[in-house]
Amino acid sequence: MNIAILTSGGDSSGMNPAIKKFVEYSYLKNHTPYFIYDGLEGLIEGKIKKASFKDVSGIIFRGGTIIRSSRSKRWYEKTYRKQAYENLKKHGIDALVILGGDGSFRALDVFYKDFKVPFMGIPATIDNDIPLNDYTIGTDTALNVIRHAIDEIRDTASSFARAFVIEVMGRECGYLALTSAVANGAEMCLIPEVEYSLENLKKRYLNEIKNGRGYFIAIVAEGLKITDKIKEWFEKEIGFEARSTILGHIQRGGSPTVFERLTAAEFIVKAIDHIESSPDKIVTHKNGEFILKDLNEIITSKYALNPEMLKIAAPLMGKE
Ligand SMILES: Nc1ncnc2c1ncn2[C@@H]1O[C@H](COP(=O)(O)OP(=O)(O)OP(=O)(O)O)[C@@H](O)[C@H]1O
Numbered sequence: 001m002n003i004a005i006l007t008s009g010g011d012s013s014g015m016n017p018a019i020k021k022f023v024e025y026s027y028l029k030n031h032t033p034y035f036i037y038d039g040l041e042g043l044i045e046g047k048i049k050k051a052s053f054k055d056v057s058g059i060i061f062r063g064g065t066i067i068r069s070s071r072s073k074r075w076y077e078k079t080y081r082k083q084a085y086e087n088l089k090k091h092g093i094d095a096l097v098i099l100g101g102d103g104s105f106r107a108l109d110v111f112y113k114d115f116k117v118p119f120m121g122i123p124a125t126i127d128n129d130i131p132l133n134d135y136t137i138g139t140d141t142a143l144n145v146i147r148h149a150i151d152e153i154r155d156t157a158s159s160f161a162r163a164f165v166i167e168v169m170g171r172e173c174g175y176l177a178l179t180s181a182v183a184n185g186a187e188m189c190l191i192p193e194v195e196y197s198l199e200n201l202k203k204r205y206l207n208e209i210k211n212g213r214g215y216f217i218a219i220v221a222e223g224l225k226i227t228d229k230i231k232e233w234f235e236k237e238i239g240f241e242a243r244s245t246i247l248g249h250i251q252r253g254g255s256p257t258v259f260e261r262l263t264a265a266e267f268i269v270k271a272i273d274h275i276e277s278s279p280d281k282i283v284t285h286k287n288g289e290f291i292l293k294d295l296n297e298i299i300t301s302k303y304a305l306n307p308e309m310l311k312i313a314a315p316l317m318g319k320e
Pocket residue numbers: 008009010011040070071072073074075076100101102103104105106107108110124125126127
């Protein structure tokens with residue numbers, strides 16, 4: 001088969017190892033791999049090229065995506081999707097592999113309904129917000145970038161009596177905030193999915209200050225849009241000088257971790273192995289296994305945070 005790969009939505013570290021494995025494993029299985037550059041915008045523009053081993057040499061340790069990505073307004077219009085379909089036909093592409101997040105899977109859904117182009121979707125976004133799936137490519141590297149940043153902030157935090165409010169990405173999903181709050185021993189974790197109580201946190205913090213607490217690390221998910229409010233709250237209600245840091249796009253960068261590289265390879269192998277026999281699926285990673293799921297099941301479900309992790313983090317949200 002002629003199989004083309006594209007990366008869509010927010011780039012994430014681990015896309016490059018996935019692209020490398022895609023090329024190598026496709027040739028191994030007697031398929032011909034193609035690149036579509038610039039995501040869905042590139043597909044509309046027909047930026048399609050046969051991929052070679054040389055294209056993917058020396059990329060396994062690089063963050064980002066060598067074939068680039070995009071967010072495409074034009075994709076919502078059928079005229080442009082038709083143009084994309086014509087481009088695939090022109091290059092003799094038999095199937096698509098798409099690395100992206102939930103938006104990209106919705107894009108795949110309309111495209112499949114329109115033109116029935118066989119596909120495999122692979123979850124890739126730092127947000128880790130794909131339903132029925134435990135892991136999206138990019139998450140582990142982003143968590144390690146956050147860990148590193150918090151370690152550095154802690155150096156200065158522990159040298160002053162201050163509160164540091166750190167905003168992490170994730171759109172409407174609190175996964176990055178929840179996981180990094182627990183992994184980095186934060187005093188506060190506020191996420192969109194769970195109601196928090198500043199009143200309870202205040203009681204606890206004032207008590208802790210009496211017992212010698214010297215500084216605070218607070219993690220706030222970007223989706224709440226309350227980072228400045230929490231900084232002011234520390235100053236007014238807790239009486240601690242406060243600083244805020246928005247980690248921003250550094251969370252999308254960095255060399256893919258070992259876990260990232262291995263998982264990316266396994267996602268790709270599962271996708272290529274099954275693209276002929278079940279050409280309309282999302283590869284999910286659930287309870288340590290790689291499982292094919294219907295696209296429709298994914299996009300009509302809601303992701304859920306790990307209840308055990310929520311229990312561990314409950315005190316950081318002011319829950320008794
Ligand atoms: N409902 C939809 N119908 C058609 N196309 C869509 C739809 N939702 C998203 N898309 C297309 O998919 C692209 C990628 O989606 P989006 O920008 O939400 O990123 P994503 O795949 O969710 O990744 P990330 O979570 O990393 O941002 C959009 O720019 C748009 O072109």
